[in-house]
Amino acid sequence: MSEAEEQRWVTVMLDKLAAQESKRVLGDDELAERAERLSAQYFDGRARPTSVRWVTNQNTRWGSCTPSEGSIRLSHRLQGMPEYVVDYVLVHELAHLLVPGHGPRFWRLLEAYPRTERARGYLEGVVAAERLPHLPGARGE
Ligand SMILES: [Zn+2]
Numbered sequence: 001m002s003e004a005e006e007q008r009w010v011t012v013m014l015d016k017l018a019a020q021e022s023k024r025v026l027g028d029d030e031l032a033e034r035a036e037r038l039s040a041q042y043f044d045g046r047a048r049p050t051s052v053r054w055v056t057n058q059n060t061r062w063g064s065c066t067p068s069e070g071s072i073r074l075s076h077r078l079q080g081m082p083e084y085v086v087d088y089v090l091v092h093e094l095a096h097l098l099v100p101g102h103g104p105r106f107w108r109l110l111e112a113y114p115r116t117e118r119a120r121g122y123l124e125g126v127v128a129a130e131r132l133p134h135l136p137g138a139r140g141e
Helices: 003-023 028-043 083-098 104-110 116-130
Strands: 051-055 063-066 071-075
Touching: 028 051, 028 083, 063 083, 071 083, 083 104, 083 116
Parallel strands: 051 071
Antiparallel strands: 063 071
8 A cells, every 4th residue: 555545534534433433422421421531521511411311202392391490302313413513502501501592691691602603593494304305315315
Protein backbone atom coordinates (compact mmCIF):
# COMPACT_ATOMS: atom_id res chain seq x y z
CA MET A 1 0.00 0.00 0.00
CA SER A 2 1.37 3.43 -0.88
CA GLU A 3 1.30 6.16 1.71
CA ALA A 4 -1.48 7.93 -0.18
CA GLU A 5 -3.55 4.74 -0.35
CA GLU A 6 -2.98 4.09 3.31
CA GLN A 7 -4.07 7.62 4.16
CA ARG A 8 -7.22 7.17 2.08
CA TRP A 9 -7.99 3.84 3.77
CA VAL A 10 -7.58 5.39 7.21
CA THR A 11 -9.94 8.21 6.25
CA VAL A 12 -12.56 5.75 4.99
CA MET A 13 -12.34 3.64 8.16
CA LEU A 14 -12.59 6.69 10.40
CA ASP A 15 -15.69 7.84 8.51
CA LYS A 16 -17.23 4.41 8.93
CA LEU A 17 -16.49 4.40 12.64
CA ALA A 18 -17.94 7.88 13.03
CA ALA A 19 -21.10 6.79 11.22
CA GLN A 20 -21.48 3.73 13.47
CA GLU A 21 -20.82 5.83 16.53
CA SER A 22 -23.52 8.35 15.62
CA LYS A 23 -26.04 5.56 15.01
CA ARG A 24 -25.33 3.98 18.38
CA VAL A 25 -28.24 4.55 20.72
CA LEU A 26 -27.40 6.12 24.06
CA GLY A 27 -28.62 4.23 27.10
CA ASP A 28 -30.69 6.05 29.72
CA ASP A 29 -27.60 6.41 31.96
CA GLU A 30 -25.60 7.95 29.14
CA LEU A 31 -28.54 10.21 28.36
CA ALA A 32 -28.57 11.45 31.96
CA GLU A 33 -24.80 12.06 31.86
CA ARG A 34 -25.18 13.95 28.63
CA ALA A 35 -27.94 16.12 30.09
CA GLU A 36 -25.70 16.88 33.06
CA ARG A 37 -22.85 17.91 30.75
CA LEU A 38 -25.14 20.11 28.65
CA SER A 39 -26.57 21.75 31.76
CA ALA A 40 -23.05 22.49 32.99
CA GLN A 41 -22.00 23.82 29.60
CA TYR A 42 -24.98 26.02 28.79
CA PHE A 43 -26.80 26.74 32.05
CA ASP A 44 -23.98 26.77 34.62
CA GLY A 45 -25.39 23.48 35.91
CA ARG A 46 -28.56 25.18 37.14
CA ALA A 47 -30.88 22.70 35.40
CA ARG A 48 -30.72 19.51 37.47
CA PRO A 49 -32.97 16.78 36.13
CA THR A 50 -33.73 13.89 38.47
CA SER A 51 -34.33 11.49 35.58
CA VAL A 52 -33.72 11.51 31.85
CA ARG A 53 -34.97 8.65 29.73
CA TRP A 54 -36.24 7.51 26.38
CA VAL A 55 -39.94 6.85 25.93
CA THR A 56 -41.74 5.16 23.05
CA ASN A 57 -45.23 6.54 23.77
CA GLN A 58 -44.43 10.03 22.57
CA ASN A 59 -45.08 10.42 18.89
CA THR A 60 -46.15 14.02 18.54
CA ARG A 61 -43.49 15.62 20.73
CA TRP A 62 -39.73 15.20 20.61
CA GLY A 63 -39.30 15.72 24.29
CA SER A 64 -41.20 16.61 27.41
CA CYS A 65 -40.52 17.37 31.01
CA THR A 66 -42.26 17.61 34.36
CA PRO A 67 -40.55 20.51 36.13
CA SER A 68 -42.12 19.67 39.51
CA GLU A 69 -40.49 16.23 39.37
CA GLY A 70 -37.42 17.24 37.38
CA SER A 71 -38.01 14.44 34.92
CA ILE A 72 -37.18 14.64 31.21
CA ARG A 73 -38.39 12.25 28.55
CA LEU A 74 -37.16 12.03 24.97
CA SER A 75 -39.04 10.38 22.14
CA HIS A 76 -37.33 7.25 20.81
CA ARG A 77 -37.93 8.76 17.36
CA LEU A 78 -34.84 10.90 18.00
CA GLN A 79 -32.66 7.80 18.11
CA GLY A 80 -30.43 7.72 15.07
CA MET A 81 -30.75 11.46 14.47
CA PRO A 82 -27.59 13.59 14.52
CA GLU A 83 -26.08 14.23 17.94
CA TYR A 84 -26.63 17.98 17.76
CA VAL A 85 -30.36 17.38 17.30
CA VAL A 86 -30.63 15.10 20.34
CA ASP A 87 -28.56 17.63 22.29
CA TYR A 88 -30.90 20.42 21.22
CA VAL A 89 -33.95 18.56 22.51
CA LEU A 90 -32.13 17.86 25.78
CA VAL A 91 -31.09 21.52 26.10
CA HIS A 92 -34.69 22.54 25.32
CA GLU A 93 -36.13 20.33 28.07
CA LEU A 94 -33.39 21.35 30.50
CA ALA A 95 -34.31 24.97 29.86
CA HIS A 96 -37.93 24.15 30.75
CA LEU A 97 -36.74 23.08 34.19
CA LEU A 98 -35.67 26.73 34.57
CA VAL A 99 -38.34 28.56 32.56
CA PRO A 100 -41.77 27.09 31.76
CA GLY A 101 -43.46 27.92 28.46
CA HIS A 102 -41.96 29.35 25.29
CA GLY A 103 -41.75 33.05 26.09
CA PRO A 104 -38.85 35.39 25.26
CA ARG A 105 -37.01 34.38 28.43
CA PHE A 106 -37.10 30.76 27.36
CA TRP A 107 -35.69 31.45 23.88
CA ARG A 108 -33.01 33.73 25.33
CA LEU A 109 -31.83 30.75 27.38
CA LEU A 110 -31.81 28.58 24.27
CA GLU A 111 -29.55 31.09 22.49
CA ALA A 112 -26.71 29.66 24.57
CA TYR A 113 -26.85 26.49 22.47
CA PRO A 114 -25.23 27.42 19.15
CA ARG A 115 -27.11 24.90 17.01
CA THR A 116 -30.66 25.71 18.10
CA GLU A 117 -31.74 27.09 14.71
CA ARG A 118 -30.11 24.26 12.77
CA ALA A 119 -31.64 21.57 14.99
CA ARG A 120 -35.09 23.14 14.79
CA GLY A 121 -34.76 23.23 11.01
CA TYR A 122 -33.76 19.57 10.96
CA LEU A 123 -36.75 18.53 13.07
CA GLU A 124 -39.12 20.65 10.98
CA GLY A 125 -37.70 18.93 7.91
CA VAL A 126 -38.36 15.51 9.43
CA VAL A 127 -41.97 16.42 10.16
CA ALA A 128 -42.45 17.88 6.68
CA ALA A 129 -40.95 14.76 5.08
CA GLU A 130 -43.31 12.54 7.07
CA ARG A 131 -46.27 14.47 5.72
CA LEU A 132 -45.12 13.70 2.18
CA PRO A 133 -44.73 9.91 2.33
CA HIS A 134 -44.96 9.59 -1.45
CA LEU A 135 -41.63 11.35 -1.90
CA PRO A 136 -38.83 8.86 -2.51
CA GLY A 137 -36.48 8.86 0.42
CA ALA A 138 -38.87 10.90 2.54
CA ARG A 139 -38.59 8.35 5.31
CA GLY A 140 -34.86 8.13 4.96
CA GLU A 141 -34.98 4.76 3.24
ZN1 LIG B 1 -40.73 23.42 24.90
